[in-house]
Amino acid sequence: MTSAASVVSARDLGLTFDTNDGPVHALAGVNLDIRKGDFVSFIGPSGCGKTTFLRVIADLEKHTTGSIEINGMTPENARLARAYGYVFQAAALYPWRTIEKNIALPLEIMGYGADDQKRRIAEMLDLVNLSGFGKKYPWQLSGGMQQRASIARALAFDADLLLMDEPFGALDEIVRDHLNEQLLKLWDKTNKTICFVTHSIPEAVYLSTRIVVMSPRPGRVTDVIESTLPRERPLEIRDTPEFLEIAHRVREGLKAGHSYEE
Amino acid sequence: MTAPSLFRDRILPVLTVIAAILVLWHGAVIYLNAPFVRDQAARAGQSVTLGQIVSQTLNQERPVLPAPHQIMAELWDTTVAKPVTSKRSLVYHAWVTLSATLMGFGMGSLLGIVLAVGIVHNRAMDKSLMPWVIASQTIPILAIAPMIIVVLNSIGISGLLPKALISTYLSFFPVVVGMVKGLRSPDTLLLDLMHTYNASSTQTFWKLRWPAAMPYLFTSLKVAIAISLVGAIVGELPTGAVAGLGARLLSGSYYGQTIQIWAALFMAAALAAVLVSIVGAAHGLVLKRMGVKS
Numbered sequence: 001m002t003s004a005a006s007v008v009s010a011r012d013l014g015l016t017f018d019t020n021d022g023p024v025h026a027l028a029g030v031n032l033d034i035r036k037g038d039f040v041s042f043i044g045p046s047g048c049g050k051t052t053f054l055r056v057i058a059d060l061e062k063h064t065t066g067s068i069e070i071n072g073m074t075p076e077n078a079r080l081a082r083a084y085g086y087v088f089q090a091a092a093l094y095p096w097r098t099i100e101k102n103i104a105l106p107l108e109i110m111g112y113g114a115d116d117q118k119r120r121i122a123e124m125l126d127l128v129n130l131s132g133f134g135k136k137y138p139w140q141l142s143g144g145m146q147q148r149a150s151i152a153r154a155l156a157f158d159a160d161l162l163l164m165d166e167p168f169g170a171l172d173e174i175v176r177d178h179l180n181e182q183l184l185k186l187w188d189k190t191n192k193t194i195c196f197v198t199h200s201i202p203e204a205v206y207l208s209t210r211i212v213v214m215s216p217r218p219g220r221v222t223d224v225i226e227s228t229l230p231r232e233r234p235l236e237i238r239d240t241p242e243f244l245e246i247a248h249r250v251r252e253g254l255k256a257g258h259s260y261e262e
Numbered sequence: 263m264t265a266p267s268l269f270r271d272r273i274l275p276v277l278t279v280i281a282a283i284l285v286l287w288h289g290a291v292i293y294l295n296a297p298f299v300r301d302q303a304a305r306a307g308q309s310v311t312l313g314q315i316v317s318q319t320l321n322q323e324r325p326v327l328p329a330p331h332q333i334m335a336e337l338w339d340t341t342v343a344k345p346v347t348s349k350r351s352l353v354y355h356a357w358v359t360l361s362a363t364l365m366g367f368g369m370g371s372l373l374g375i376v377l378a379v380g381i382v383h384n385r386a387m388d389k390s391l392m393p394w395v396i397a398s399q400t401i402p403i404l405a406i407a408p409m410i411i412v413v414l415n416s417i418g419i420s421g422l423l424p425k426a427l428i429s430t431y432l433s434f435f436p437v438v439v440g441m442v443k444g445l446r447s448p449d450t451l452l453l454d455l456m457h458t459y460n461a462s463s464t465q466t467f468w469k470l471r472w473p474a475a476m477p478y479l480f481t482s483l484k485v486a487i488a489i490s491l492v493g494a495i496v497g498e499l500p501t502g503a504v505a506g507l508g509a510r511l512l513s514g515s516y517y518g519q520t521i522q523i524w525a526a527l528f529m530a531a532a533l534a535a536v537l538v539s540i541v542g543a544a545h546g547l548v549l550k551r552m553g554v555k556s
Contacts, residue, residue, distance in 0.1 A: 060454055079460055086458045092451045096473050096552035105469065109461045137553040 007071060007161055007193045008034040008057055014065035014218075015052060025218030026052045027063070032212065032221060036160070039187055039194045041204035042212045043250060049219020050197045050212075054163050057195065058086050070161070082110060084161040085154030089169055091146035093138040093153075100125065100134035103153045110157055124152035127186060144175040148182070155190065162194045169199070180206055181235055188231065201254075205229075205247045206238055213253035223253035287330060294326040295319035328521045336525040349505070356529050358506040359494050362422055363537070366429020367490040371483060373430060374437025381438070382445040382471070383463065392442075399435050403428065403493065408500040425497035425506075432493040433486035437479070444478025445471045476552065480545035487537045495530060507533075 013030040016023045027049040034040050042050035055061040056068060059075035070078035078084065085106075093102045100121045107117045125131045128148040138146055147167055154162060168176045180203060187194055198204050204211050205227070213223040227246060229237060237243055292315070299318045303310040310318075320329045328336075340352035348354060377395065380387040407428050414424040448470050456466045498508025507526045514523035 058458055060457060079458065082460060084458070086455065088451050088455070090451060092449070092455055094452070094470070094473070096476075096554070098553065106459045109456075109459045109465050109469070 005036045006033045006069075007036050007038070008032070008068070008195070010053075010066065010068045012066035013053075013056070013063050013068050015049070015056060015061060015063045016065075027056070028218035028220050030066070030219075030221050032224070034193060034195065034210075036193055037191055039184075039196065039207055039209045040212060041208040041210070042195065042197045042214060043199065043201065043204045044214030044219075044254065045199070045216055047216040047219070048214040049216070050214050051165050052219060053214075054165050054195060054197055057161075058084060058163055082157060083159055084163050085157070085159045087147075087150055087154045087162070087164040087167045089166045091138070091143070091150040093146055093149060095138055098135050098137055099130065099141070099149045102138070102149060103134075103156050106153060106157050112157070120156050124156050127155065127189070128152045129182065142175075144171050144179055147171065147179065151183070151186075155186075155192070160192055162192050164194065164196045166197050166199065168203070176203070177235060183207065184233055201247050201250050202238060205243060205250060206233065206235075211246070211250055213250060215254070215256075222256060223249075225249055225253070284330060287327075288320075291325065291327050291329045292316055292319045295322055298322065298326070324518050325520055328524050332521050333524045333528060336521045337528060340525060341529075352510070352525060352529050355505060355507050355510050355526070356533060359491070359498065359508065359530070360533060362425035362494040362497065362506070363429055363487070363490045363533075365422060365426035366493055367433050367487050369426060370430040370433030370486055370490060371437050374434040374482070374486070375441055375479075377434070377438045378441030378445060379467075381442050383467075395435065395438050398431070403432060403496055406431070407493075407496050411497065411500045425494050428497035429490040429493035433490040436482040436485040436489070440478045440482030441475055444475025447478065448474045473552065476548055477545075480541065480548065484538050484541050484545070487541050488534050491530065491534050491537065 010030050010032045013027055013032075014025070015027040016025050018024075030049075030053065042053060044050050052061060056063050057070060057075060057078075059079040063075075068075060071081075071083055073081065073083070093099075094105065097105065103121050103124050104117050107120060112120070121134065122131075125134055128151055130145060130148055130152065133141060133145065133149075138149070141149065151162075151164075151167065168179050171179065183194075184207060196204075196207060198207075209227050209231075211225040211227065212221055213225065214220065215222045225246060228242060229246070296315050296319055299310065299315050299322075319325070321332070322328075325332070337352065340350060344351040344353075346353045346357075377387075377391065381391055382388075410427055410431075411420075411424050414420065414427070445467075452470055452474075453466070456470055461469070494506070495508040495511070498504075498506035499512050507530050510526035511523055514520070514526065
């Protein structure tokens with residue numbers, strides 16, 4: 001299925017860290033295709049390699065076996081071509097830059113013109129509902145707003161792929177619900193491909209078109225669940241039998257792949 | 263909670279400490295200078311009362327420890343009462359020292375920053391240079407200062423530059439250490455972010471490492487400017503006491519002019535306080551412009 005529509009294509013991908021306590025198999029035998037426009041969630045217990053997989057896509061880690069292509073390129077070439085935006089667990093905003101200057105950071109580095117920068121900043125602030133906060137410094141914003149600014153920064157340049165590593169993990173439930181809803185709208189509007197790491201089952205089911213269930217030691221994919229939910233998803237969809245059905249399957253997948261004996 | 267008051271919170275504590283110091287100082291003056299007064303009286307075959315001892319110890323011409331009012335009178339006499347061009351003006355001497363301090367501070371800071379940038383970006387420099395930077399500060403400055411003066415003098419360099427070099431020698435150290443720490447301070451996350459943007463190391467430096475290092479730089483500069491002054495004063499000692507606060511200290515000790523020594527010390531302390539506050543103000547200004555929460 002390595003068609004042109006495949007944004008990420010992993011074949012028998014493996015990554016082993018050499019540590020003082022011997023090799024750690026962070027990823028082993030991962031086969032996965034992510035299609036253009038997909039919203040893919042990676043879920044699993046800690047140590048299952050979900051973040052590592054994202055970091056391999058981003059060329060922040062090098063895989064040791066198998067192969068992976070992003071838009072038909074190696075991760076390094078994809079990074080050089082600025083194929084993706086990355087949102088970390090923490091907002092990772094520069095404290096000495098205002099919100100609009102933070103969004104401008106990748107644009108400055110990639111050499112966008114001043115007018116173009118200005119237009120994109122306004123567009124992005126609007127997209128994440130932060131218009132009017134451009135001149136504020138990060139510490140003047142709440143955690144949820146900071147994370148939204150961080151998403152705006154990742155979207156400011158024209159990357160079609162958005163990699164998100166537990167972006168809402170540190171936020172409380174109410175803020176998280178709100179941001180999930182906004183993220184879906186944003187995804188619908190921009191038609192980006194999103195890879196989203198989470199450890200929350202409801203979050204994964206609510207957001208994704210596909211859910212990749214992973215398990216640790218060695219980090220591997222145990223199940224890939226295609227969501228049957230419609231593209232339009234109000235928050236109330238989480239109470240429908242269909243939603244609960246998928247959530248159940250994810251939970252079963254997590255249970256099957258994880259040994260609780262330890 | 264009562265409202266904050268400038269007098270109660272800031273001025274009163276300082277005044278209390280000053281008052282305590284003055285009391286202790288006067289006690290020490292009487293105690294240390296009394297033997298001389300008694301000695302004089304015994305030689306003249308007179309007896310002295312306690313009141314006479316006290317009044318005489320506070321007004322000796324060459325006391326072991328001068329009284330504060332004597333130092334103030336000397337300071338007034340040598341700053342306000344003398345033209346600044348006079349060799350007897352403390353302002354003239356302070357300027358000589360200040361110029362060497364500032365030149366040394368400038369060169370030391372620049373050297374420190376350049377070395378830190380090299381150490382952070384080049385593994386070989388990190389491994390080879392850092393031990394020498396630290397070793398350089400284990401050599402007593404009093405031992406190396408005359409050597410620098412003598413060697414430079416023999417190749418025809420004298421005056422401002424040798425003294426500034428001693429200041430440089432002292433002041434580059436805190437800047438190197440602080441800047442290495444500061445340039446390495448950005449979080450892995452922020453560095454990863456730069457990596458995902460495919461930023462060049464120049465871009466990473468100017469957009470991330472340099473601004474992140476600013477608080478560290480200014481903290482180092484405060485230390486650097488103070489020890490630059492020490493370096494300049496030490497550098498003036500072996501030059502034969504021509505000019506500068508160091509020269510005033512040395513000639514004062516040659517001729518037993520304790521009041522002159524103390525006046526020079528007070529001048530040096532005041533100079534250091536002013537210099538450190540200027541750097542401190544610059545620190546505050548830069549951080550404010552960088553949007554730091556105040």
